[in-house]
Amino acid sequence: xxxxxxxxxxxITKRGQNVTFRCDPISEHNRLYWYRQTLGQGPEFLTYFQxxxxxxxxxxxxxxxxxxxxxxxFSTLEIQRTEQGDSAMYLCASSFGQALGYEQYFGPGTRLTxx
Amino acid sequence: SQKIEQNSEALxxxxxxxxxxxxxxxxxxxAYLQWYRQDPGRGPVxxxxxxxxxxxxxxxxxxxxxxxxxKQSLFxxxxxxxxxxxxxxxxxxxxxxxxxPTFGRGTSLIVHP
Numbered sequence: 001x002x003x004x005x006x007x008x009x010x011x012i013t014k015r016g017q018n019v020t021f022r023c024d025p026i027s028e029h030n031r032l033y034w035y036r037q038t039l040g041q042g043p044e045f046l047t048y049f050q051x052x053x054x055x056x057x058x059x060x061x062x063x064x065x066x067x068x069x070x071x072x073x074f075s076t077l078e079i080q081r082t083e084q085g086d087s088a089m090y091l092c093a094s095s096f097g098q099a100l101g102y103e104q105y106f107g108p109g110t111r112l113t114x115x
Numbered sequence: 116s117q118k119i120e121q122n123s124e125a126l127x128x129x130x131x132x133x134x135x136x137x138x139x140x141x142x143x144x145x146a147y148l149q150w151y152r153q154d155p156g157r158g159p160v161x162x163x164x165x166x167x168x169x170x171x172x173x174x175x176x177x178x179x180x181x182x183x184x185x186k187q188s189l190f191x192x193x194x195x196x197x198x199x200x201x202x203x204x205x206x207x208x209x210x211x212x213x214x215x216p217t218f219g220r221g222t223s224l225i226v227h228p
Contacts, residue, residue: 040220042206042218042219042220045217091158093158103161103164106158109156109157109158111156
């Protein structure tokens with residue numbers, strides 16, 4: 001399967017702990033996106049990479065969140081000092097193209113539960 | 116403020132009928148609009164994209180319309196099947212904006228056999 005993969009699929013952590021998620025995009029895709037989704041809501045944008053450059057971050061993104069894409073391939077999303085409000089599905093998506101309008105391919109998501 | 120509105124109530128229809136889902140938006144100037152399907156516990160799957168200068172797009176049993184005057188997109192599934200049951204999300208990309216779409220909350224479709 002050459003789709004977008006995410007690891008782990010589920011994570012349960014205690015409040016105050018740090019967590020890190022990984023995303024492997026489709027290999028030829030140069031753009032990578034992170035979203036957060038809570039029950040009954042659509043995906044909410046967190047951050048976006050083009051190759052290894054982080055080009056955009058949501059103003060809603062707390063300083064506790066950081067993302068990297070060191071070689072323009074896989075990406076990691078770290079949440080420090082987790083809070084119960086961080087419980088959500090974290091989705092990664094990738095796309096390819098030079099112009100606007102290219103559809104995104106999503107991974108299966110990582111479900112985070114903070115207790 | 117900017118809003119994307121999709122009916123929060125589930126749409127229940129009988130197998131074989133046409134399902135029509137609505138996406139309304141305010142204070143946006145979208146360059147294009149996308150529709151995605153999402154099954155429980157899974158990531159969204161891209162279905163169709165329509166540009167602001169297009170009125171209608173079709174793909175197999177799916178049809179999307181885009182009316183920039185009404186600020187509305189309609190998503191139709193003809194000859195619906197129980198396997199079409201899922202949540203359908205619309206997403207807008209604004210003209211002159213970035214590559215990041217803004218998603219609506221989605222509408223749940225339930226097709227009864």
